[in-house]
Amino acid sequence: MTTDNESTNDEGNADRTIQSLSVRLLAVAVLVAVVWFLRPLFHPLLYRIVHSPALLIFGGGVLLVAAFLFFSPPLESDQPSSTAKFSVLTTAAIVLLVVGAAYGVPAAVVEERTLAQETMAEAEIADDFPEVNEENARITPQAVSDVQTRGSVSYRQHQLGESDIARMDDGRLAWSYPVEPDPFRVRLSGHQRGVFLTDMTTMESPDMQAYDEHEFEHGQNMLLYRSADWNLKQTDYWSQYNDEPIEFVHDGEAYMAYPKTGHEWQLSPIPHTVPVWDGVALVHQDGTIDHLSPEQAQESEVLTGQRLYPLDVTEARMDSLRYRNGIINQLSIVGSFEGVVEPASMPSEVGNHQPFVIDLEDEQMSYVMAMEPHGDSTRGLDEVWFTDAETGEFNYYSSGRESLRGPERAMGIARGTDTRTDWGPGGDAMAVEPIPVTVDDELWWHTKVVTPDQTDVVRNIFVNAHSSSESEDAAILYDTAEVYDFIAGTDLEDLDDAEAVDEDGDEIDTEPAPDAPDVAYYLVIYDEDGDEIDRIAIEPGQDVAFESEHQDDDRDE
Template identity: 35%
Template structure:
């Protein structure tokens, strides 16, 4: 009878293992999420060691089957409970560190009127798609870039369809001017060796995870057009390890990866990124890290407080953004910065703090209002109330962005159609007085940001300085005022109900 050679079996296992390891090494970018998750969960090896030790001890006394079950139960119990506690410790550590490192701002920086943020992300995506005339490509991504001093929404021209996905590269960059209300789209054409959207062997992320740092977390990429050449910039964070009282990690800014059109990858430290000529005008600090750190400041009074008294606890204000949320990147006279408006925990919607983060250096500042101001969510309610003729079944307020004009804080709210086909108008809501100023053109937006009175604002026109005789409020069943109508002088109000008309004179 034929007997197998044990050496041949061992050799076969070794060959299979070697091939498996080679494939795993080559395709390691596909394993990144799992590997990075394990790497940034240092409680995992501790749970494994304790589970194995207790399992072996139980095996000696209770047998292999029971011992194995005991070991697995201990491992999973320690992993779940330990990860939960470590997550709370990480949040508290990150929040308190953010509070300690943040400077105190006496006032917010003035918004740069030359770089107004007019077009929302949803509208920019629609503009880019509507003007696209490349049948084999689609737009992908969507982030802010700066070219020659003007901020744009940038998109990659990615292959469209299965065949093109495998055979074509990123074909260029689509830029939508975010400072102009009407569609102003520019397309820079040219294939990138490693780009956004194609199959892995032509993809920037696969190449980055093979040639740059592997054990880091990459943010979303954004396109940069510099002197006619296209680049992809990717900010990233790296973990900082803490070992007591339980092992956990917190994120910190690691740097920026820059990929040129030929696929050359540069891994830049924060200082190197700021000094790089291609990135001179760009935001560099990771978006997700900004939100995570500001949100973590809810633990400023400790973990127990967040589950009990909620003293001084905050939350990042949820705002209508159509796929785009805080922080918002704004351009001030001092440069680009992320702005995060936070509210008190719970049902309160007042403005508790405004966090500003230098988008190039990552320096945090906290501004605490000295007077009562309302927050971003409430600003959209005031826009609805002030708009007497807007059909809110067809339009919606979007992206309330804080802007500062002559030391006064306003919420800049864009009103857009439900299909995001354009900007209907822009409303500036005074965060102190609740006055709503509606402007309809880009020129009027710039004029308002410059502090120039805009025709048609509440401070001008035939009703300026006059007190209405009657104020009619349209109220929802829950008591919320949906809109208001002011009646002046000898004007009348006509109430129509069914087929019966009633007229009231003042």
């Protein structure tokens, strides 16, 4: 029989339990509200917990165990309840960390294999290299543009941010810069002041255009809730914004476009995720953000001609190609490494990296990845992959049995065109930014020679990637017009100041020029050591007169 005291105690315990549960529920609600309000700060962690198998096991498991312990009654232990619960949570975290790490290894390998299979299934084999845009060559390197542009502007409370590639209204490629607030105090209250564009398609006096009359409501380098990054994550939380934004101008208005990366879960053969293109976020100056699907982005008039596909997804797909013939095939010791390719090695201090961004005909931007066979001793190209920057479509050219020079060898040949130059930082000149281009269906590496302080481009060197080609190994061009004439297929002997050299850097004799009707012959002037110092083209019927001038040296007897 239950006494009145026992009944009263039971009721008191129930009241205390309800009260304790209510307090804890309120605490969790407050925590959730704070996390939700500050959700952009937690975006990197929460996104990975949802879209990474290893972190889902560890992070998700720890959160569930912590929630269970928080709402559970005190544990029976010699230690205080809070200490005992923390001990259980720590043990669970260690176990979940080990399990998550163990599962993450095969999940990552399966992800690579899935990406490789999907890429090969979607890709088309090209018989020839795609034609480049003959009116839109990348001539001014990023470092040179940065020096020239920053030396030409004056903002007292703003600075030019990191440059990226965008298309100008007239179709030219440009290095684009956000005009962002600085220093710290201005970042708290100031706004991004439009964008700045510098034409990259010329050597001489590049066109610079400032669109800084109107501010961005949400921009770069603005702090917390005022920044574009914060508002992007608030308005579409389950996407990543790994690429740098593309700053550009359309019909006189400045915009920023963020290619978006997402992830999809796949359950076979084991649960794993793969990165996918999730669309484009278009940021207007008035603060409006349009989250566009891939199809909507391709149909957008504002985004016409800009690059839309994420660079990080392109890199992930290209890196995965080593798994295209299976997982075991590329394992050390047991693998045969049949058909295994990897991104070609880039020389140090060249100022760019893969994937290269180039403009193909019809103003179609493309990401290019040069792939070499697996192994430290192989540097020749096996395949060249092209990713449509607007649609994400893949196609590739396979060299087959042909030997193609990679960027490392091409840079060596470019430097070998002038053995008297002290190349590299602190030297006489620097060879930078090798970019693959197509000339008459052949692949060439377009390198720029710049001054040591990277203030100017002094010449362009094209190195033929086809080592067995009957054409020249390298071409040295000294002005913008020659670059475009060469890309359009003009023979070197028809270019006034161009030089053709072989693989060893020795000049190839280009006279007489039977297919150059404007040249009858050349007058070649040599110094006393037999080195050529000048070459003069003589037109048919042109009268030639020679005059010798001799200056005696004054010597003290």
